[in-house]
Amino acid sequence: MKRIFGGDDATEGQYPFLVMILLVKDGNTFVCTGSILSSTWVLTAAHCLCHSDNVITKVTVEYGSVFKSKLKQQQVKRTIVHPGYAKNESPYFVVNDIGLIELCSPLDMSLPGVEPICFARDDLAYAGKVTAIGWGKTQDSSSPEVLQHVTLDTYPVANCKIYHTFFKSDLRDEQNKICTNTFGKYQCQGDSGGPLIAEVAPRCHVQLGITSYGTCSRILPGVSTKISSFADWICQSTLLC
Numbered sequence: 446m447k448r449i450f451g452g453d454d455a456t457e458g459q460y461p462f463l464v465m466i467l468l469v470k471d472g473n474t475f476v477c478t479g480s481i482l483s484s485t486w487v488l489t490a491a492h493c494l495c496h497s498d499n500v501i502t503k504v505t506v507e508y509g510s511v512f513k514s515k516l517k518q519q520q521v522k523r524t525i526v527h528p529g530y531a532k533n534e535s536p537y538f539v540v541n542d543i544g545l546i547e548l549c550s551p552l553d554m555s556l557p558g559v560e561p562i563c564f565a566r567d568d569l570a571y572a573g574k575v576t577a578i579g580w581g582k583t584q585d586s587s588s589p590e591v592l593q594h595v596t597l598d599t600y601p602v603a604n605c606k607i608y609h610t611f612f613k614s615d616l617r618d619e620q621n622k623i624c625t626n627t628f629g630k631y632q633c634q635g636d637s638g639g640p641l642i643a644e645v646a647p648r649c650h651v652q653l654g655i656t657s658y659g660t661c662s663r664i665l666p667g668v669s670t671k672i673s674s675f676a677d678w679i680c681q682s683t684l685l686c
Contacts, residue, residue: 451630452595455511455578462562462652463592465516465580466493466546466638469503476588478579478639480562480652481508484551486683488564489638490655490670491530491544508552509559511592513580517556520549525682527675538615542657542670544638545682562640564652566676566686571643573599575625577656577667578642581635588635597641597667600626605666614665621674623654626666632656641669 455463464487466477479489487506494501504524507516529541552559578594605624606616616622623641632639641654654669672679680686 451627452577452593454589454591455594457511458558459511460578460592460594461558461560462640463508463511463578465507465513467503467505467507468493468501470501476580476635477637478581478635478656479506479546480564480640481552481560482545482564482679482683483561483685484554485548486685487546487548488562488640488652488655488672488679489544489546490657491526491542492532492539492657493638494524494544494546495526495530504546506546506548509556513588513590517553519552522547522549527678533615536615537658538617539658539668540618541621541675543655543672543675543678545679547683562642562652563650564676564679565673568673569643569645569651569653571645571653575599575623575641575643575653576650577625577632577636577639577669579632579636579639579656581632581637581639593636595627595630595632597625597627597630600624600666605668608664608666609668616668621671622657623669623671624666625669632667 462481464479477493479487504521506519509517525545527541609616640652642650
């Protein structure tokens with residue numbers, strides 16, 4: 446679960462598709478980030494929803510503002526983890542890190558600043574700059590009161606794999622990954638599951654990735670799940686397409 450370093454406060458209504466995900470495990474509450482696909486579906490990382498050591502006893506989605514104090518709460522009906530999801534500690538790797546949350550009742554989409562995100566169903570052309578958004582902790586390790594965002598440079602996956610291999614992290618299934626590498630700017634705890642978006646046309650943003658792992662480090666490039674590789678699974682699981 447990751448957090449943004451080197452980012453800035455988002456403005457109200459800037460990212461209307463963002464949600465905070467609260468997860469209770471062993472009596473402790475942890476934070477992930479997600480994105481709204483529709484009034485009843487949220488996209489996030491599988492590792493936020495699936496833990497081998499700790500049983501998640503409750504998941505709640507909060508939405509509707511960039512200010513934590515103004516978020517509205519929604520209960521969760523069920524969670525879906527990609528059937529191919531796997532995580533290993535030594536060597537460290539994560540594959541198929543994508544999950545879905547179905548809500549008990551629809552979000553109030555009539556509210557200003559609440560709307561779904563478009564997700565990439567095919568590989569899209571963009572300028573190489575992406576934006577990561579999340580509710581993770583900031584440089585001083587505090588939990589932000591305002592949603593954070595940061596602009597990152599994409600990084601060749603082949604180079605990313607070399608870095609991770611050197612530090613005994615195995616970048617498997619690299620065709621389904623997006624890497625980012627920008628000095629002093631990266632995601633970390635709390636940003637997991639959050640969207641990696643790109644401007645594919647003026648004022649037109651599309652979600653390309655989901656914050657996964659290898660971040661919160663000045664050494665290793667960040668790794669996100671490449672959504673276009675899982676577009677069919679999203680469509681089949683949610684019946685949105």
